[in-house]
Amino acid sequence: MYNVSIIGASGYTGAQLVELVQQHPELTLSGTYVSSNSADANKPIGELHGKLAHVDATLIPISDSILESLAHDVDFIFLATPHEASHDWMPLLTSGSAKVLDLSGAFRLKDTEVFEAFYGFSHKQQASLDNAVYGLAEWYSSSIEQAKIIAVPGCYPTASLSALKPLGENNLLDSAVRPVINAVSGVSGAGRKASLTTSFFEVSLHAYGVLGHRHTPEIEAYLGTPVIFTPHLGNFKRGILATVTVKLKSGVTQEQLDEAYKAAYADKSIVRLRSSFPKIDDVAHTPFVDLYWKLDESSGYAVVTSAIDNVMKGAASQAIQCVNIMTKQPIETGLVL
Numbered sequence: 223m224y225n226v227s228i229i230g231a232s233g234y235t236g237a238q239l240v241e242l243v244q245q246h247p248e249l250t251l252s253g254t255y256v257s258s259n260s261a262d263a264n265k266p267i268g269e270l271h272g273k274l275a276h277v278d279a280t281l282i283p284i285s286d287s288i289l290e291s292l293a294h295d296v297d298f299i300f301l302a303t304p305h306e307a308s309h310d311w312m313p314l315l316t317s318g319s320a321k322v323l324d325l326s327g328a329f330r331l332k333d334t335e336v337f338e339a340f341y342g343f344s345h346k347q348q349a350s351l352d353n354a355v356y357g358l359a360e361w362y363s364s365s366i367e368q369a370k371i372i373a374v375p376g377c378y379p380t381a382s383l384s385a386l387k388p389l390g391e392n393n394l395l396d397s398a399v400r401p402v403i404n405a406v407s408g409v410s411g412a413g414r415k416a417s418l419t420t421s422f423f424e425v426s427l428h429a430y431g432v433l434g435h436r437h438t439p440e441i442e443a444y445l446g447t448p449v450i451f452t453p454h455l456g457n458f459k460r461g462i463l464a465t466v467t468v469k470l471k472s473g474v475t476q477e478q479l480d481e482a483y484k485a486a487y488a489d490k491s492i493v494r495l496r497s498s499f500p501k502i503d504d505v506a507h508t509p510f511v512d513l514y515w516k517l518d519e520s521s522g523y524a525v526v527t528s529a530i531d532n533v534m535k536g537a538a539s540q541a542i543q544c545v546n547i548m549t550k551q552p553i554e555t556g557l558v559l
């Protein structure tokens with residue numbers, strides 16, 4: 223058994239991790255933490271998340287001494303915290319034997335100038351950044367297996383890269399035309415704290431972060447080609463549907479396209495190649511990525527759709543996939559019953 227602690231356990235991704243750790247056959251939950259002056263300090267987690275009412279876990283305010291002891295006392299630490307907190311704590315948390323899985327964006331971008339431009343603060347943890355491995359589980363498993371720090375991908379990049387990487391890796395994309403990604407997320411993507419933009423009365427369906435969302439450089443970095451990415455906020459709780467339009471190299475056939483997806487995901491149980499365009503309801507509360515695509519051979523344009531649950535494959539269940547890789551267990555352990 224492996225001992226794990228979760229910092230930021232009261233938030234949406236943190237609470238999801240608590241649920242996943244509870245149901246995992248090889249993981250034991252050894253601590254759940256919130257910020258040092260959290261309004262939820264010392265509450266049982268079930269008081270905030272009724273689904274976890276049966277779980278014996280109290281939200282403990284974090285401190286430097288707790289951070290230091292976690293680094294030595296547990297096997298895995300999950301950071302379901304704001305980017306700044308993950309950034310500041312990483313050196314201390316990795317000073318012992320513990321491995322850290324960070325759900326924030328603090329360690330995903332290797333280029334610190336790009337990081338500063340999109341995250342609004344300068345990166346000061348170069349050594350941790352150098353060691354961090356991008357945790358897109360289906361694509362980087364051999365580096366994930368060896369890693370001490372996992373930068374768990376963002377939710378939109380997970381949906382987008384799952385759709386695009388089979389095309390990029392097989393050199394099927396026309397390099398003169400950027401892939402165009404339009405993606406809609408449910409409100410849980412914005413986190414649990416109350417805000418006007420995510421209030422029930424205000425949420426409709428609209429684009430935001432147009433031509434400037436921080437997930438654009440993340441998708442570009444791990445695809446290796448520039449993209450146009452437009453996120454939208456929708457009036458539903460969980461899930462992301464990404465519709466990706468691509469121009470393929472001249473002469474690419476439907477057969478080549480089908481083969482690229484089948485080969486990329488042949489032995490990947492979390493990715494489901496569907497026979498029609500997927501819906502968010504097909505994947506909500508599950509760890510799956512559902513994909514479907516169609517090519518117009520006469521124009522060379524293809525449309526690929528990707529559906530995930532943002533809190534699961536877009537954050538918590540992908541972090542568990544990484545732990546499964548690091549502990550050499552089947553990737554779906556504790557995730558698919």
Ligand SMILES: NC(=O)C1=CN([C@@H]2O[C@H](COP(=O)(O)OP(=O)(O)OC[C@H]3O[C@@H](n4cnc5c(N)ncnc54)[C@H](OP(=O)(O)O)[C@@H]3O)[C@@H](O)[C@H]2O)C=CC1
Binds near residue numbers: 231410412537
């Ligand atoms: N929601 C999603 O779909 C996804 C989120 N992410 C990323 O995962 C991380 C967590 O997201 P999410 O669960 O949505 O966020 P929430 O806002 O729902 O939860 C954040 C958690 O962090 C705690 N926290 C806040 N400030 C601090 C601090 N300074 N130090 C320690 N703990 C703190 C909060 O508790 P308290 O304030 O009471 O201490 C809470 O437990 C973020 O970095 C987010 O960008 C990544 C992919 C998808």
Ligand SMILES: CC(=O)N[C@@H](CCC(=O)OP(=O)(O)O)C(=O)O
Binds near residue numbers: 413536
């Ligand atoms: C709907 C919504 O607001 N979504 C969030 C993305 C959540 C996510 O993936 O977060 P990180 O990359 O920050 O870890 C946003 O657009 O900022």
